[in-house]
Amino acid sequence: MTVKLKAVVIDNQNEKFTRDIKEIDSGHLKDGNVLIKIDYSSLNYKDAMILKDGGRIVRKFPFVPGIDFSGKVVESEDDRFKKDENIICTGFRVGEAYYGGFSQYAKVDSNFLIKNPKNIDSKKSMMLGTAGFTALQCSFAIKAREELLLGEKVKDVLVTGATGGVGSIAVMILSKMGYDVHAVTGKKDKNDYLKDLGAKNIIDRKDFEGESKLLEKGTWDGVVDTVGGPSLTKILAQVKPNGIVASCGNAGGIKINTTVMPFIIRGVKLWGIDSSGASIKRREFLWNEAEKLIDFNKLKSLTKELSFTELLNIYPKLLEGKFFGRAIVNPNK
Ligand SMILES: NC(=O)c1ccc[n+]([C@@H]2O[C@H](COP(=O)([O-])OP(=O)(O)OC[C@H]3O[C@@H](n4cnc5c(N)ncnc54)[C@H](OP(=O)(O)O)[C@@H]3O)[C@@H](O)[C@H]2O)c1
The missing domain is CATH 3.40.50.720 (NAD(P)-binding Rossmann-like Domain)
Structure with missing residues (x-):
C-alpha cells in the first residue's frame, strides 16, 4: 500500500542545513516490516539537536527525524503485530539512522516495537515518550x-x-x-x-x-x-x-x-542509562509500571501539543534550556 504523508524533512545539501514540512509518499519508507499510522510523537533533547543541524547523529540526508512515536499498525509482515493494534516505538536509532516519528506514517523493524500496556493509550504513551x-x-x-x-x-x-x-x-x-x-x-x-x-x-x-x-x-x-x-x-x-x-x-x-x-x-x-538500546523485556516491564507511578492528569497539565509548524518554532528553546515540561507532536494538527 502506498499513501501520501506529511513529514518534517531535514536536508543538508551543499552545507546548507534545512528543515521543512513536506508531502512525500510512503514508498520513501524503505526500512522495516511494519507500517504504522502515527498518532503522536514527542519532542526530546536529542530531537532538538537533530532539528538544529543533524547533531552529528544523522548522517544521511534527506531524512525524517523524530526519535519516538505511538500509533496503529496498518500493515505488518510479523504475526506478533496485527492490523489496528496500538504500538509504542522509542530508541533503537529510529529518528537517527531510520526515518522517525515526525511524520504521519513510519515503517520500522517489528523488533523495535512494544504493544501499549492496558490503560496507556497513544497520547499518554507520548506524553511520557523517550523522556x-x-x-x-x-x-x-x-x-x-x-x-x-x-x-x-x-x-x-x-x-x-x-x-x-x-x-x-x-x-x-x-x-x-x-x-x-x-x-x-x-x-x-x-x-x-x-x-x-x-x-x-x-x-x-x-x-x-x-x-x-x-x-x-x-x-x-x-x-x-x-x-x-x-x-x-x-x-x-x-x-x-x-x-x-x-x-x-x-x-x-x-x-x-x-x-x-x-x-x-x-x-x-x-x-x-541508555534508553535507546534497552531490551524489549525491560521496556515491557517499565512501560507496565508507568500506570502505577505516573499521575497522567498532572502530566497532561505540563504537556503542550504541537503541530509540525509549532515544533519547528519551539525546538530551539529546548537547546537554550528555556523549555519546561513535555511537548507531544500531533502530525494531524
Ligand atoms: N541516555 C538516554 O537514554 C537519554 C534519554 C533521554 C534523554 N537523554 C538526555 O537527557 C538530557 C535531558 O533530556 P530532556 O529531553 O529532558 O531535555 P530537556 O527537556 O531539554 O531538559 C533539559 C534540562 O536540563 C537543564 N539544562 C539545560 N541546559 C543546561 C545547562 N547548560 N546547564 C545545566 N542544566 C541545563 C534545564 O533544566 P533546569 O532549567 O530545570 O535546570 C533543562 O530543562 C539530555 O541531555 C538528553 O540528551 C538521554
Missing part, C-alpha cells in the same frame, strides 16, 4: 540501591535538569516511590511547578558550580543526572556511601573531571 521511559529507567536504577543493600531504604534523591522532560517525570516518579526529592533547576520561577510534581526541596543549579573537594558531605542516596558536565563532578563527591548516580544526560556538557575517591572510599556507583 518518560528514561525517567522510569533512572528511577528503577535508584530503587536498586535498596536491593543491593538488602532492604536499606533510599531517602534523599537529587534530580538535575528538574524542569526538563526527563527531570520533571523523574521528580514525579521518585516522589511517588516515597523518596524525598531534591530538584536542581536553573529556572528561578519554577519552584511551585516542581513542588507540585512532588519535589520536597528546590536547589539552585549555581550551588553545583565551582571547585569540588575530593569528598564533600555525603548527602544523596541517589541522583538522577540529566545534565552531566562540571556539576556532576561535585555531585559525585556528595553521594552517601553506596549511593547510586543514574547518569543519563549531557544538557550541561559531556566532560566530567572526577577522582576515584567517591568510588573507592564510599562505594558510589555511577550507573549509565
Whole structure:
C-alpha cells in the first residue's frame, strides 16, 4: 500500500542545513516490516539537536527525524503485530539512522516495537515518550540501591535538569516511590511547578558550580543526572556511601573531571542509562509500571501539543534550556 504523508524533512545539501514540512509518499519508507499510522510523537533533547543541524547523529540526508512515536499498525509482515493494534516505538536509532516519528506514517523493524500496556493509550504513551521511559529507567536504577543493600531504604534523591522532560517525570516518579526529592533547576520561577510534581526541596543549579573537594558531605542516596558536565563532578563527591548516580544526560556538557575517591572510599556507583538500546523485556516491564507511578492528569497539565509548524518554532528553546515540561507532536494538527 502506498499513501501520501506529511513529514518534517531535514536536508543538508551543499552545507546548507534545512528543515521543512513536506508531502512525500510512503514508498520513501524503505526500512522495516511494519507500517504504522502515527498518532503522536514527542519532542526530546536529542530531537532538538537533530532539528538544529543533524547533531552529528544523522548522517544521511534527506531524512525524517523524530526519535519516538505511538500509533496503529496498518500493515505488518510479523504475526506478533496485527492490523489496528496500538504500538509504542522509542530508541533503537529510529529518528537517527531510520526515518522517525515526525511524520504521519513510519515503517520500522517489528523488533523495535512494544504493544501499549492496558490503560496507556497513544497520547499518554507520548506524553511520557523517550523522556518518560528514561525517567522510569533512572528511577528503577535508584530503587536498586535498596536491593543491593538488602532492604536499606533510599531517602534523599537529587534530580538535575528538574524542569526538563526527563527531570520533571523523574521528580514525579521518585516522589511517588516515597523518596524525598531534591530538584536542581536553573529556572528561578519554577519552584511551585516542581513542588507540585512532588519535589520536597528546590536547589539552585549555581550551588553545583565551582571547585569540588575530593569528598564533600555525603548527602544523596541517589541522583538522577540529566545534565552531566562540571556539576556532576561535585555531585559525585556528595553521594552517601553506596549511593547510586543514574547518569543519563549531557544538557550541561559531556566532560566530567572526577577522582576515584567517591568510588573507592564510599562505594558510589555511577550507573549509565541508555534508553535507546534497552531490551524489549525491560521496556515491557517499565512501560507496565508507568500506570502505577505516573499521575497522567498532572502530566497532561505540563504537556503542550504541537503541530509540525509549532515544533519547528519551539525546538530551539529546548537547546537554550528555556523549555519546561513535555511537548507531544500531533502530525494531524
Ligand atoms: N541516555 C538516554 O537514554 C537519554 C534519554 C533521554 C534523554 N537523554 C538526555 O537527557 C538530557 C535531558 O533530556 P530532556 O529531553 O529532558 O531535555 P530537556 O527537556 O531539554 O531538559 C533539559 C534540562 O536540563 C537543564 N539544562 C539545560 N541546559 C543546561 C545547562 N547548560 N546547564 C545545566 N542544566 C541545563 C534545564 O533544566 P533546569 O532549567 O530545570 O535546570 C533543562 O530543562 C539530555 O541531555 C538528553 O540528551 C538521554
